[in-house]
Amino acid sequence: MTSNRGVESPSSRPRIHQTHPHFHSTVSERKLRRFNYLIFLFRLAGFCFSLSAVVFMIATTSVSPHWYNFGAFRFVVAANGIVALYSLFEMVASAWEITRGSTILPEFYQVWFDFVHDQVFAYLLVSADSTGAEMVRQLRGVGSCKSFCVQSGIGVGLGFVGFLFLMISTLLSGFRVVCFIIKGSRFHV
């Protein structure tokens, strides 16, 4: 942990610290930085899994039934696609916050934007993936669908993993919102 001090030496980002509207000690600054890295990691993981889910669903190799013939699979692709795009945006926002020390949108809008979208998209994603899982289960029961069932099953599974990461991101951004409500700042330290 002490090796991080070299990275955050005052000479590397002196201006940003000075122009920052809030005053923070070095310790709380470092804690916040770690919190932001954590958020970035979960966003990255969520992005990877949601994108993989979309790719797996679309790339299903099958002659007669295609993924777009099933409403449930269209829902899975759409929800995972939306979440992948949103995660990409949030990754940029998070990287911006780590490098520049301020949010893209004004702080009030940023914390609420993150939290509300996280919540809505988490429920959307779990809803879509559950629908897709039910569809896979039914197709498997009918039989005569080998690689298509396996591949779409993997796609739905990847979507569920992406949901897990989005769920954790929701908790983190929810924490930031309540910090903002109670303390008037997204900083919890």
Added chain:
Amino acid sequence: MTSNRGVESPSSRPRIHQTHPHFHSTVSERKLRRFNYLIFLFRLAGFCFSLSAVVFMIATTSVSPHWYNFGAFRFVVAANGIVALYSLFEMVASAWEITRGSTILPEFYQVWFDFVHDQVFAYLLVSADSTGAEMVRQLRGVGSCKSFCVQSGIGVGLGFVGFLFLMISTLLSGFRVVCFIIKGSRFHV
């Protein structure tokens, strides 16, 4: 608002105020009470809708296909049943807190218990109801299912309304958890 003062006169609950481990002014006490009433109301609404969903699903009048023949509908009944039971417990916990001024479990366990269960059950419920909705959609597409489809559709719809109330309860209990983390007390005022 001022008419509430008569209800909360010091003569009505003097001991509880004195034995309470935290000191709070009358204003914050009243705010907390309003917050607890709000939680109670959402729990009550969630309970009513989840229970109605279970009753509607089970009471489907049909000769050949029963609700328990479909995995999706079994999931809907189970998830709504669990949420109804949980909401009932939380209603008791909330009423206990309103009347006695303290939580059933120790404060730390209570706020985390509420929040974790709210989160998990909210995702469970939206997952089950989505699965059920997909099933109803498919049955409707096949045709030859009139009252069964309508009734199970209403059951799933009631489950979704129950989910909305549980989602709001999750936000409120999440707020309490972050208050507890930041301030060491569930009181936000």
